[in-house]
Every structure is written in C-alpha cells, then in structure tokens.
Amino acid sequence: MPPERVISRLLLVEDDPSLGSALRRALEAAGHAVDWATRGEDGIALIEAEAYGVVLLDLGLPDVDGLEVIRAIRSLRHTARIIIITAQDRTSQRIRGLDAGADDYLVKPVDVDELAARVRAQLRRADRRATDLLTVRDIAIxxxxxxxxxxxxxxxxxxxxxxVLALLMRRAGQFITKSQIEAALYDNERLIESNTVEVAVSSLRRKLGREAIVTARGLGYMVAR
Structure with a gap:
C-alpha cells in the first residue's frame, strides 16, 4: 500500500524543462508543494515512496509511456487524482488515458489558470465537497x-x-500530524525547517484567536468544528 496521501501535495511528471518549470511555479503560486520528475521511471519511484493528492502527467515521456505510469499508480492502489497533460489531442488517446485510470485530460498548450482550476476540482472531488469556500465557525478561507x-x-x-490553514480547514474536525503539514509545505528539493509548523500555527492563533487551532500531543493539529 502507498503512504498516506498528502492532500495538497502534487507530483508533476513532465520532460520539457521550460514547460515543467512554468507549471511548477504556477502551481506553487496556487498554494501547492510540487515535486517534479522528468522521466516516467522517476515519477513511479516517487509515487512508490511518497503520497500525493494529484499527479499531473505528460504522456509523451522519453523512457516510459505515460499510460504505463498511470497503470503503475493504479496498481499500487494509490488514491491520487491523475490529470493528463499532453500534446496528443486525439479522442482515441483521451479515451485510452481515461480508461487506464486518469481522472482528467488537458491538451497543450496549457493555460496555467485552467490547470490550477482543474487541480482544485480534483481536490474537491477527493474531499467530497462542492465548493472552494470553506467556513468553520467564524473563519472562512x-x-x-x-x-x-x-x-x-x-x-x-x-x-x-x-x-497550513488550508490543510487544516480541508480536514476540519480531524487531527493532522506535523509531518503531514510539513509534506504539504515542502517539496522534495527543499530542506524542512524544524520549527516552521509551530511558528505558522502560533501566528495563525494570534490572528484568528487561540481557540482557532487545537493541539494534541501525539496527534497533531486540528481546526475544531
């Protein structure tokens, strides 16, 4: 079984350096930590070792057919949502991708705002919620x-x-561990700062009220309903 899914972390599998860099920047600006692989085999290795909310996958990879990457993800029983990003716009290719286990399909050239919206849509479906406006007591995000x-x-x-707040609000009423929060803050190329979560939670409590975020030793943090 794959590791527990980190609900806002993304994996981008794209071999074009210019496009991959642009997509990563756009998705990070939208509030996501993004791991980036340029080969299908590297993407599969990351999926085996990490856990993701959404995988963004180019089909035209240099080493492995993107459809094989999809099948590998699903064979692991990984619950990540998969969005295909490809220059192949034939209907038959779309059908093959969706039948292999993809959840959505986007044809290049990619509009980054549309991509961010599609990622949000997949995360909504994963969370089983109808809107991106979340309200808990007197806090709205x-x-x-x-x-x-x-x-x-x-x-x-x-x-x-x-x-941090987005992660906690999406799982309001449930404890989120420090390691899960860190995984949502940092991609696999950045060193985790040891006190980042504590500093962020402390600041959020000053701004939103001390009762906004509950802490329990051994369980983590929670926005209580």
Whole structure:
C-alpha cells in the first residue's frame, strides 16, 4: 500500500524543462508543494515512496509511456487524482488515458489558470465537497482566491500560514500530524525547517484567536468544528 496521501501535495511528471518549470511555479503560486520528475521511471519511484493528492502527467515521456505510469499508480492502489497533460489531442488517446485510470485530460498548450482550476476540482472531488469556500465557525478561507476572513473581515497571512490553514480547514474536525503539514509545505528539493509548523500555527492563533487551532500531543493539529 502507498503512504498516506498528502492532500495538497502534487507530483508533476513532465520532460520539457521550460514547460515543467512554468507549471511548477504556477502551481506553487496556487498554494501547492510540487515535486517534479522528468522521466516516467522517476515519477513511479516517487509515487512508490511518497503520497500525493494529484499527479499531473505528460504522456509523451522519453523512457516510459505515460499510460504505463498511470497503470503503475493504479496498481499500487494509490488514491491520487491523475490529470493528463499532453500534446496528443486525439479522442482515441483521451479515451485510452481515461480508461487506464486518469481522472482528467488537458491538451497543450496549457493555460496555467485552467490547470490550477482543474487541480482544485480534483481536490474537491477527493474531499467530497462542492465548493472552494470553506467556513468553520467564524473563519472562512477561499481556496480559489487564497484569501482568509475572520467574522467577514479579511485577514492578512503569509504563504506558509495559508498552506497550513488550508490543510487544516480541508480536514476540519480531524487531527493532522506535523509531518503531514510539513509534506504539504515542502517539496522534495527543499530542506524542512524544524520549527516552521509551530511558528505558522502560533501566528495563525494570534490572528484568528487561540481557540482557532487545537493541539494534541501525539496527534497533531486540528481546526475544531
């Protein structure tokens, strides 16, 4: 079985360096930690070792057919949502990708705003929610606009604070471990700063109220309903 899914971390499998870099920047700007592989075999290895909410997959990879990558993901019983990103726009190719286990299909050239919207849509379906506007008690977060409000008034927060709050709000009523939060903050190329989560939670409590986030030793953090 794969590791427990990190609900906002993404895996991009794309061999074009310019496109891959642009997509990664856009998705990070949308609030996601993004791991990037340029070969299908490397993508499969990451999926075996890590856990992702969404996999963004080019079919025209230099070493392995993208359809084989999809089959490998599904053979692992991995619950990640898969969005195909490819220059192949034939209907038959789309059908093959969807039948292999993909959840969505996007043809190049890619509009980054549309891609971010499709990622949000897949995460909504994974969460079984109908909207990107989440409200718990007097706190509201808009996952599309990346804004936070308290009692209807906007609250200024940092990018890391937003990522932490978004993760906790998406799983309101459930404890999220420190390691899961760290995995949502950092991709596999960045060193994890030991106190990042504690600092972010402390700052969020100052801005939203101490009762906004509950801590339990051995369980982690939670936004209580």
């Amino acid at each position: 808009d996952l599309a606009g990346q804004t936070v409000a308290l009692n209807g008034e906007p609250v200024a927060i940092t990018a890391k604070e937003y990522k």
